[in-house]
Structures are given as C-alpha cells and as structure tokens.
Amino acid sequence: xxxxxxxxxxxxxxxxxxxxxxxxxxxxxxxxxxxxxxxxxxxxxxxxxxxxxxxxxxxxxxxxxxxxxxxxxxxxxxxxxxxxxxxxxxxxxxxxxxxxxxxxxxxxxxxxxxxxxxxxxxxxxxxxxxxxxxxxxxxxxxxxxxxxxxxxxxxxxxxxxxxxxxxxxxxxxxxxxxxxxxxxxxxxxxxxxxxxxxxxxxxxxxxxxxxxxxxxxxxxxxxxxxxxxxxxxxxxxxxxxxxxxxxxxxxxxxxxxxxxxxxxxxxxxxxxxxxxxxxxxxxxxxxxxxxxxxxxxxxxxxxxxxxxxxxxxxxxxxxxxxxxxxxxxxxxxxxxxxxxxxxxxxxxxxxxxxxxxxxxxxxxxxxxxxxxxxxxxxxxxxxxxxxxxxxxxxxxxxxxxxxxxxxxxxxxxxxxxxxxxxx
Amino acid sequence: xxxxxxxxxxxxxxxxxxxxxxxxxxxxxxxxxxxxxxxxxxxxxxxxxxxxxxxxxxxxxxxxxxxxxxxxxxxxxxxxxxxxxxxxxxxxxxxxxxxxxxxxxxxxxxxxxxxxxxxxxxxxxxxxxxxxxxxxxxxxxxxxxxxxxxxxxxxxxxxxxxxxxxxxxxxxxxxxxxxxxxxxxxxxxxxxxxxxxxxxxxxxxxxxxxxxxxxxxxxxxxxxxxxxxxxxxxxxxxxxxxxxxxxxxxxxxxxxxxxxxxxxxxxxxxxxxxxxxxxxxxxxxxxxxxxxxxxxxxx
Numbered sequence: 081x082x083x084x085x086x087x088x089x090x091x092x093x094x095x096x097x098x099x100x101x102x103x104x105x106x107x108x109x110x111x112x113x114x115x116x117x118x119x120x121x122x123x124x125x126x127x128x129x130x131x132x133x134x135x136x137x138x139x140x141x142x143x144x145x146x147x148x149x150x151x152x153x154x155x156x157x158x159x160x161x162x163x164x165x166x167x168x169x170x171x172x173x174x175x176x177x178x179x180x181x182x183x184x185x186x187x188x189x190x191x192x193x194x195x196x197x198x199x200x201x202x203x204x205x206x207x208x209x210x211x212x213x214x215x216x217x218x219x220x221x222x223x224x225x226x227x228x229x230x231x232x233x234x235x236x237x238x239x240x241x242x243x244x245x246x247x248x249x250x251x252x253x254x255x256x257x258x259x260x261x262x263x264x265x266x267x268x269x270x271x272x273x274x275x276x277x278x279x280x281x282x283x284x285x286x287x288x289x290x291x292x293x294x295x296x297x298x299x300x301x302x303x304x305x306x307x308x309x310x311x312x313x314x315x316x317x318x319x320x321x322x323x324x325x326x327x328x329x330x331x332x333x334x335x336x337x338x339x340x341x342x343x344x345x346x347x348x349x350x351x352x353x354x355x356x357x358x359x360x361x362x363x364x365x366x367x368x369x370x371x372x373x374x375x376x377x378x379x380x381x382x383x384x385x386x387x388x389x390x391x392x393x394x395x396x397x398x399x400x401x402x403x404x405x406x407x408x409x410x411x412x413x414x415x416x417x418x419x420x421x422x423x424x425x426x427x428x429x430x431x432x433x434x435x436x437x438x439x440x441x442x443x444x445x446x447x448x449x450x451x452x453x454x455x456x457x458x459x460x461x462x463x464x465x466x467x468x469x470x471x472x473x474x475x476x477x478x479x480x481x482x483x484x485x486x487x488x489x490x491x492x493x494x495x496x497x498x499x500x501x502x503x
Numbered sequence: 504x505x506x507x508x509x510x511x512x513x514x515x516x517x518x519x520x521x522x523x524x525x526x527x528x529x530x531x532x533x534x535x536x537x538x539x540x541x542x543x544x545x546x547x548x549x550x551x552x553x554x555x556x557x558x559x560x561x562x563x564x565x566x567x568x569x570x571x572x573x574x575x576x577x578x579x580x581x582x583x584x585x586x587x588x589x590x591x592x593x594x595x596x597x598x599x600x601x602x603x604x605x606x607x608x609x610x611x612x613x614x615x616x617x618x619x620x621x622x623x624x625x626x627x628x629x630x631x632x633x634x635x636x637x638x639x640x641x642x643x644x645x646x647x648x649x650x651x652x653x654x655x656x657x658x659x660x661x662x663x664x665x666x667x668x669x670x671x672x673x674x675x676x677x678x679x680x681x682x683x684x685x686x687x688x689x690x691x692x693x694x695x696x697x698x699x700x701x702x703x704x705x706x707x708x709x710x711x712x713x714x715x716x717x718x719x720x721x722x723x724x725x726x727x728x729x730x731x732x733x734x735x736x737x738x739x740x741x742x743x744x745x746x747x748x749x750x751x752x753x754x755x756x757x758x759x760x761x762x763x764x765x766x767x768x769x770x771x772x773x774x775x776x777x778x779x780x781x782x783x784x785x786x787x788x789x790x791x792x793x794x795x796x797x798x799x800x801x802x
Binding site for chain 1: 545546549621622629630631633634635636680684688689690691692693694701702704705706708709710712713714717719720722723726757760761763764765
C-alpha cells in the first residue's frame, strides 16, 4: 500500500469518528447541555447515577415532575443561594437545607404572596411567638396580620412540652418557620419534595393533613359538603395538573380547597396568599371582620360565581354570618362567666391549671370554630351537631361548674345565678 | 552537547521489546490498583465484588514484579542463572504471566458484565448512556491480560507479534475515544478543550487501523511517531487540566473528595500510556517489514 493511500484511509477513518462524535453530541437535548456552569450540566444526570441506587424513589418522583419536563436540574434547587450554608457533596456544592429561598429564585411572585399569608410567619409564631423571627420579619408580617407574630409563645403548647411541640405542633406550623438563610417557610409542605406537584397542592387531602380535627376541621367539613362529594365522584375526570394561569372550569368543574382560596378561575388572579379571599378571622374566639372584608368577600363570591347565582351566594353568606354572630354571642357569654371567675379570685391567673379553663377552651376552640367553619363551608352537620349542639351543652356545663365554684368560694353565701345567652 | 549512552542493562532492556511489554503490563496493573480504588470509591465500594479488581491488581502486580526481578537479575548474572528462570517459554516467569494474564482477561470480562447492570441498560437512552458506569473500562484488564498472554504465546520474531501489540493499543484508543466522548458529554463539552482528546483519539484510531491492517509501509510507520507524540502531549495536557480544579486555591472540600468526585485525574494518562504501547508495536513492525527489516531472535 502506498503511503498516500495509507494516510488517506487513516484520515477518512479519523474524520468519520469525529463527525460521529459531533452528531451524537448534537442529538443531546438543549436542556441537558445549555446551562450556565459545567456543574449544572453534569447535575442533570450524574446525581441520578448514585441516587437511583441509594434513594431510588426520589429519582422516580423527580422524573414524574414538571420540573423534569422543563429541564430543572437537581443543582437548580439544591445549589446554594446567598445566605445559605454550603456543603460539599461528592464534587458538588449544595445548600445544607433546601428552603423557600431556593424556590423563590424561579417562583418569586408565589413566594411573595405566600409571605403575606397566614401560612407564613403567623403560622409558626402561633407556637413559638416572635422570638425566632428577625425584627424585619415581625414588622413585615404585622402589616398584614396585626398581633399574629408580635406575640408570646403558645401557652398551651408549651405546657404540653417540647416533645409534643416538635412531633406535633411544628409538623404543621413549620410551614411558616424562619430559615437560617433569612427566608420563611417550606413550599414542600404542600407541594412535596422532588415531585414538586401542583396536582398534590390542589388535592383536598393535602390541605387536610393540617386542617383537620376538632379545632380546624376543614377537611371533615369539606368531605361532608356537596363540594367534597362531587370531588369524590368526578376526581378522575378532572385535570388537576392544569396550568394555573390557564385554569378553567373545564379542568376543575368541582372546587377543591385550592380552587376557592387560591386558583385563578373566572378571571381572578392566582394567589399563594390563602388569606386574600377570607372576610372574617374565623379562628378567633370571637370572630371579627378582617380589614379587607369587602374586597375579600367579593373575591370569594367571584369564585362562587362559576357555579352559583349571586342571589344564592348572597343568601349563603347571610346564613353563614348569622351563624357567626350567634356563635360570637355564645362565646361572649361564656367569656363573661370566665371573666367573673377570674375577677372573683375563684380562678388563678395561671392558664390551664383548672378544669373549667379546658372546658372553656374547648368551647370556643373546638365547637365555636367548628360551627363557624361549617357555616362558611357548607357543612350542615358541623354547624349543628358538631357545633351548636356542643356549644349549648358545654355552656350548661360551664355555667353549672362556675356556679359551684362561686358557691364554694363564697363559703356560706349562695352565688347569684349566671346569665344564659338569649335570656 | 553529547548525550551519554544508557547503561548496558537499560540498553538491553530497551532493545528487548518483549521484556518492555512485560514491564508495561506490570506498570499498568500496579497503576490500576490506584485507579480502581479511586473509581470504586465514588460509590464507596458499595458492592463487595468491587474489591475483586483491586485485590487482583495488587496480587497480579506483585507476582509480575517477582517475575521481572528474577528476569533482570538473571540478565545481570548472565550464564550462571538457569535459562528456564528467565524464559517466556518455560519456567516460573512463563507461568506467572499466563496465570496473571488469564486472570486479568476473566476479571475484565466479568467487570464488563457487572457494569452492564448500570442504568443505561435499564432505560437505554442517550442520557443514561452518558451517565452510566463505564462498562468498557474493565476491558483495560482484558487488554493487559492479552498482552501478557501474547507475549508468551505469539512468536516474538513474527510480524504478527508487533501487529498484536499495535492492535491492542488500537483497541485502547477506541476505548479512549468512547470514554472521552461520554465523560466530556457529562458536562456538555462546557470547555471547548474537552474536544481535544476526542479528536486526538480519533486520529490515533484512524492511524493505527491502517498500521495494523497494512504494516508493510515503513514511511507510514514512521509517521506514527508524530501521531503518538500528539497523544502524549494531549494526555499530559489533560492530566494538568483535570488536576487544576482539584488543587486550585478556590476549590472547596477535602482533597481526597475532590480527586474522587472531580474530573478523573489519571484518566488522561491513558493517552501517553497507550502511545507507549503503540510505539513498541510500531517499532517492532518497522524493524520487521520493508527492505531494511531485521528479524529479532528470541531472548
């Protein structure tokens, strides 16, 4: 073979290999290769090589997520942002903790809305008070929820002890926990990690993981309501993955918690401020109108308008407000009895050290709240049997107990009779 | 300035290509011990079988080392040492090489099969191919094993011996082409310099394919020194580029972690390593083909 022929064949072979290499690389999706750093490119696949063995479920969850579909890499969420502690993990620099700050880099609007909501600082301050928060965080939250963060820690929770707080209260209230990086909260409370699912956040059961039980029995009320029953029946026909900005009643003809409180149906703006459409402080012992009462109620009624006529909605609100007023009246009456016991020195100033204090707490915290929530969420049984019936029965008990205490306190002289609401 | 000649034992060694291949195989097995340790540290030797190549490298290199010491001592002592102790055809050195060589072939093929459990074969996508355990890499053992076997089973005076050596170097460069392509695709050829070894390996593959298939042209064989010189330069450049991020002042974490999980520091050295092997093969072919050919006698 001549030297020229040998060189020619060698060059053709080498060129063919190089072209093949370029073609293979060209076939890679742009999402895989067009990233700002070499580490970010590598993270699209290298993390999975270990985690598919070590923690396979999180890889499966991520691959089923919308994040995977739009090419968000592991490093996009697990990378560090300013203020976050960095840890070295097998050649990658990762944030020691993934917080709302990491979500904020792409979902800033949603995070800002969340910060204004009661899900943010007020949720955690309800247990731990203002101490864990910075002065700026307290001041910010007080603009939207006066007294909700600039407050003392929860007395009852701290009487129950740290173990109960950590494994109990905080499991839900950490949705508004301050993070070391200066952010507040964790988006994964509703969206979960790795699947980071919008569908999950729209499921009533997701809200129900915290909004349940006698003190905030929203999930039980929803499940009893026509809304909940329709959801059960039509769940499989609904498109819970629909884009929030393009959501229509074709996607979700039946309301879930997110539909009424957050979604953008009927031209309403989508919001992560779950307080925006609430017109009363229903959680309070005696519920008052929120400062945004008119706007909030108009917003909520606009959602109702996707299914109900305005006259039906107005009537519904009128009935609910009537329940609210009667509940307030009952609670105020019980409160007056308690005040009298404190004023007379029958009860000590120390909270939760006498049985009647627990009875009174259950009175408004369980049955009062349940009656009001039932009224505003279409849960008839919760208005009546789980709400007003209990209020009636417990009032009798509180009253009788208070009379006994007053009599005993006065020694020989009988106590004057106590008033009953409506008398 | 006149360069002083090499001492006699080194000149003898340099002229004995068969022994050079033996030294090459020994050095590669010894170095693979470190390389395997680093590679399998990435997943902390998760599967017990990952210790097998590490232990094999240690034992194999030690055995080959004993054989080499015997051979070199015998050369120094000349006629006083029985010939079977230093022969590739008989005695201890032959059997050590055959056993270690056959073992290396088995370990390499087994490694290939075990690496096939990687995610690529589960999902068979371009992405999982790129991020899979390198299923071709264990064939480095097979290559070293075949070197030891052919050094004993193929007549050293034949053209075929040189062809086999060059062919194994060619196979190595094919592997280098695939591995550099896959490894650098992991970070999307973020730096343009990452294409250099791909192109360089492609040139080596093209060149060696012709050299192995049609080894009669001495002029073409001489051209090989340029191609192989390029491989050496590329390998050393790659070594420096891979090492720099790990030792940079701005690098974070432990040095061990940076080396284990960072760019594979030793991988680029495969280029000069294979260039050396190919050089032995081309040197042998050039000596045996064409009008100036000389046939070497067996040691």
